[in-house]
Amino acid sequence: xxxxxxxxxxxxxxxxxxxxxxxxxxxxxxxxxxxxxxxxxxxxxxxxxxxxxxxxxxxxxxxxxxxxxxxxxxxxxxxxxxxxxxxxxxxxxxxxxxxxxxxxxxxxxxxxxxxxxxxxxxxxxxxxxxxxxxxxxxxxxxxxxxxxxxxxxxxxxxxxxxxxxxxxxxxxxxxxxxxxxxxxxxxxxxxxxxxxxxxxxxxxxxxxxxxxxxxxxxxxxxxxxxxxxxxxxxxxxxxxxxxxxxxxxxxxxxx
Amino acid sequence: xxxxxxxxxxxxxxxxxxxxxxxxxxxxxxxxxxxxxxxxxxxxxxxxxxxxxxxxxxxxxxxxx
Numbered sequence: 298x299x300x301x302x303x304x305x306x307x308x309x310x311x312x313x314x315x316x317x318x319x320x321x322x323x324x325x326x327x328x329x330x331x332x333x334x335x336x337x338x339x340x341x342x343x344x345x346x347x348x349x350x351x352x353x354x355x356x357x358x359x360x361x362x363x364x365x366x367x368x369x370x371x372x373x374x375x376x377x378x379x380x381x382x383x384x385x386x387x388x389x390x391x392x393x394x395x396x397x398x399x400x401x402x403x404x405x406x407x408x409x410x411x412x413x414x415x416x417x418x419x420x421x422x423x424x425x426x427x428x429x430x431x432x433x434x435x436x437x438x439x440x441x442x443x444x445x446x447x448x449x450x451x452x453x454x455x456x457x458x459x460x461x462x463x464x465x466x467x468x469x470x471x472x473x474x475x476x477x478x479x480x481x482x483x484x485x486x487x488x489x490x491x492x493x494x495x496x497x498x499x500x501x502x503x504x505x506x507x508x509x510x511x512x513x514x515x516x517x518x519x520x521x522x523x524x525x526x527x528x529x530x531x532x533x534x535x536x537x538x539x540x541x542x543x544x545x546x547x548x549x550x551x552x
Numbered sequence: 553x554x555x556x557x558x559x560x561x562x563x564x565x566x567x568x569x570x571x572x573x574x575x576x577x578x579x580x581x582x583x584x585x586x587x588x589x590x591x592x593x594x595x596x597x598x599x600x601x602x603x604x605x606x607x608x609x610x611x612x613x614x615x616x617x
Contacts, residue, residue, distance in 0.1 A: 303570065329610075358599060389575075425616075427606075
């Protein structure tokens with residue numbers, strides 16, 4: 298079987314990422330922006346209260362309208378870049394990714410990506426709307442965020458390869474992988490320091506909850522759509538290639 | 553032969569290295585977009601980028617001020 302050109306892989310990844318980014322931007326607009334708006338309104342009452350000479354009101358470099366628009370554009374760009382990285386990782390890992398078909402393993406890899414890049418940091422250091430967050434702790438929080446992702450990627454990879462280790466008996470594989478997943482998760486939660494900022498008392502719990510759920514829905518949906526679209530594209534390509542000779546050479550000639 | 557999942561097995565090393573580099577570059581670009589604080593570009597431009605990507609950073613769960 299001919300190796301798929303890298304360019305095709307990148308193209309598929311970029312397309313899958315862009316579709317996921319478009320959907321993610323829509324979810325952000327409808328589900329997350331209302332919480333951001335409410336949080337900024339709370340921030341504004343603070344700066345109005347102490348007649349602020351700093352904060353959002355005085356040194357505006359980007360207006361609120363632009364922030365919303367650029368924010369949606371950023372989601373699209375981030376998702377497209379992530380899609381490219383996803384496709385290359387999928388290609389590099391080959392059949393080390395679980396799943397019997399091209400679409401199945403794309404969805405499986407997206408699920409693992411969600412667990413390592415989204416769920417793990419969301420549990421350790423959950424997303425916060427504006428009005429929460431102390432500038433003095435941002436470095437510690439960023440390091441914790443990236444460190445959590447790194448550890449989660451290592452743990453996810455170890456659990457996945459253990460679950461698929463052909464040298465072990467199937468029954469033993471399941472037990473070993475489950476034990477490693479449980480022990481690894483507990484260890485990570487225990488070892489990684491809790492650096493999340495406290496929520497100010499005048500920010501309602503409902504606002505934080507809505508924001509975090511909206512954010513998780515948005516990112517989760519982006520992973521799902523990215524995996525789904527990428528899987529669909531790989532499946533379509535595989536089908537085109539396994540078709541009759543005349544058709545598949547026409548396919549190659551046209552691309 | 554029968555399965556498309558083994559595509560990478562007989563790939564030239566150069567392509568593999570290129571792929572890994574590109575994947576790493578894509579992820580670092582994401583980090584740059586969401587977390588640039590004046591390390592790579594002048595701080596004025598970084599401030600603009602920081603404010604422009606503000607809503608996406610919060611929504612995607614990346615730590616912010």
